[in-house]
Amino acid sequence: EKAGFFADLKINLIYPCTETHVKKYSKQHVRFVTETPEIYRESIRPYMQSKRDQGRLNWVFNIIEGRKEVEDVIYRTKLGEAGDEGFLLLPDLNWDRSTLDALHLLAIVERRDIWSLRDLKKKHIPWLEHMKNKLISATVKTYPSIEPDQLKLYVHYQPTYYHFHIHIVHVALEAGATQATGKAFGLDVLVEMLKVMAGDEEAGMDAVSMTYTLGEASELWTEVYEPLKKSGRASR
Known part of the structure; x- marks a missing residue:
């Protein structure tokens, strides 16, 4: 057999594999939902809190603390x-760690007060802009053949885990599910939304209706949105 016959085949091994991973990667029907500020406040935020209370972020903290x-x-x-x-920067699960045109990194921030983009407020604009510059600089320093305008940064909502992290990808990376509309929100777009948002420094993304796929x-579908739909309270 020719060497490299399987060069285009990539297998991801997830260990430990939780029930959440199984559900995430299983073939299933998809719904498009609208999360209003009310739904976020009454249902989603408590759901996020429950996941954090269950120790779902211990593995993230272990990485941050170097354990x-x-x-x-x-x-x-x-x-x-x-x-x-x-x-810190580490390779995303979906990157083969060698093909730079398919570069996909995760930036995990040390601060623990931001769970998701819902926690971003106008007062965080300088922090977000500075972090963007630092992340791009670190990526280019690590991979000198990549230039700053070959990178794009985005965050997921809903994210897989509730500790703020930013995806950094090469612009040549084919847009798959991870960059799809209803999943990925550009960091620059979020900053601009905050800039034009009315209100004081405490105004933020928790007051905006968000649409995304589930x-x-x-x-989130079985415990939050499906019951809301059956009760007639869902917004779509």
Whole structure:
């Protein structure tokens, strides 16, 4: 057989594989939902809190604190020395770690007060802009053949886990489910939304209706949106 016969075949092994992973990657019907500020406040925020209370973020904190997956971290600020601007970069599960045109990194921030884009407020604009510059600089420093205008940054909503993290991908990366409308929200777009938003520095994304896709096997659908739909309270 020719060497490289399977060059276009990539297999992801997830370990430990939780029920959440199984539901996420199983073939299923998809729904498009609208999360109003009321639904977020009354249903989604408590759901997020429950996941954090169950210790679902311990693995993230272990990575941040250097206890786990140290060998996978490709760049990091010194733990605890950069304050709110501390972060680390590691390869996304979907990247083969060699094809730069398919670059996909995750930036996990050290600060723990931001769970998702819903926690972003006007007062966070300078932080977001500074973090964007730091993340691009770190990526280009790590991969010198990539230029700043070959990178795009976005966040997911709903995210897989409720600790703020930013996706950094090469612009040549084919847009799959991870970059799809109803899943990915550009970091620049979020910053602009905050800039034009009325209100003081505490005004933020928790006051905006968000539309996104959900698989019918996901807990958010079965525990939140399906009951809302059956009760007639869902907005769509």
